[in-house]
Amino acid sequence: MSYHIDADDIIIYAEEAPWNEFAKKNGAADLTVSSILNKSLYGFITGHTTRHLTQLLISQARASAKAIQLPFRCDSPTARRHMQMHISPGGGTAGDIEITTCLIREEPRERLEILDASIDHSEAMLNFCSWCNKVEVHRGEWMELEDAVRALHLMENPLPPELTHGMCPSCLEEALKVVRT
Numbered sequence: 001m002s003y004h005i006d007a008d009d010i011i012i013y014a015e016e017a018p019w020n021e022f023a024k025k026n027g028a029a030d031l032t033v034s035s036i037l038n039k040s041l042y043g044f045i046t047g048h049t050t051r052h053l054t055q056l057l058i059s060q061a062r063a064s065a066k067a068i069q070l071p072f073r074c075d076s077p078t079a080r081r082h083m084q085m086h087i088s089p090g091g092g093t094a095g096d097i098e099i100t101t102c103l104i105r106e107e108p109r110e111r112l113e114i115l116d117a118s119i120d121h122s123e124a125m126l127n128f129c130s131w132c133n134k135v136e137v138h139r140g141e142w143m144e145l146e147d148a149v150r151a152l153h154l155m156e157n158p159l160p161p162e163l164t165h166g167m168c169p170s171c172l173e174e175a176l177k178v179v180r181t
């Protein structure tokens with residue numbers, strides 16, 4: 001899946017079919033290509049830290065005129081999805097950036113309600129890392145969702161907690177390393 005942003009980080013192009021398919025698969029079928037064009041990329045990134053870091057990575061790609069590659073996870077309730085993001089200075093107008101995400105590997109998992117945005121969640125909040133998809137179980141201790149569900153006995157609750165989108169310290173460190181090189 002690939003999309004382009006201009007020098008002001010406005011989405012100016014997205015591949016129609018893969019984008020729409022991806023949105024549908026992630027329970028966001030209303031997020032079609034026509035609904036995202038000419039809008040700021042940051043309107044579609046949840047979480048202040050993630051937004052800020054994406055901004056830094058894009059500036060870095062522009063300043064260095066070199067592509068940046070970063071692994072990330074984009075899990076669904078039924079699969080762990082290992083992805084790779086490429087942020088490349090595009091041809092064409094100065095400042096244009098092409099962002100491509102591709103699936104490296106997909107592992108099926110037993111269905112996790114906590115990742116299902118279409119069902120009700122409780123008032124409880126759990127810190128979720130947007131990059132590695134781990135959650136903070138105790139202060140400073142991050143785990144894969146399955147392990148967290150067990151450790152926190154979440155199956156005993158009628159509703160899964162809400163996930164707040166942020167970044168764990170190790171992903172933040174990795175990304176900042178990229179920005180600083």
Ligand SMILES: [Zn+2]
Nearest residue numbers: 129132168171
């Ligand atoms: Zn992380």
